[in-house]
Amino acid sequence: MVVTVLQVVWLVSSIGLIILVLFHSPKGDGLGALGGQAQMFTSTKSAETALNRATWLLTILFMGITVILSAGWLGDATAELPVDAFPVEDVAPAPAADTIPSGLEAPTTSGETSE
Template identity: 35%
Template structure:
């Protein structure tokens, strides 16, 4: 159970960093700005994945702290 919690937390952090509107995404890492250009559907899918992983993280946090399942 904790492995899923750790995985969802790492995925949530990574997806939030990828979806940061103030950065250029992965294009700011180097001169590869054309390699990681996002379309609207890709941004929407990343937003949906971010919401799902964040929800899983919050749900597992509640479950693990309430000792329902150990």
């Protein structure tokens, strides 16, 4: 349950981080280029400051959750699944070596061909 919640937060933070990075402008325009969006702040500089803080916050959140999920500190995520979660289909066994038709060779495991 905790792993699932962290995965959802991780996904939302990654999407938010992508959006915030796209809002940044290389010329310093940033949110000012969106027209009325920057008017909710007192100036363009405060809009850029808020954008930078939000970007850093999401970056730290994303990286932290990435480390936690990849390190496996919360246990194996598949351990919570029931045994029948992934049913195995019946697979026919491979034919025995003596049932291979003449003229065909059985594959070798060493990668060498018999000539």
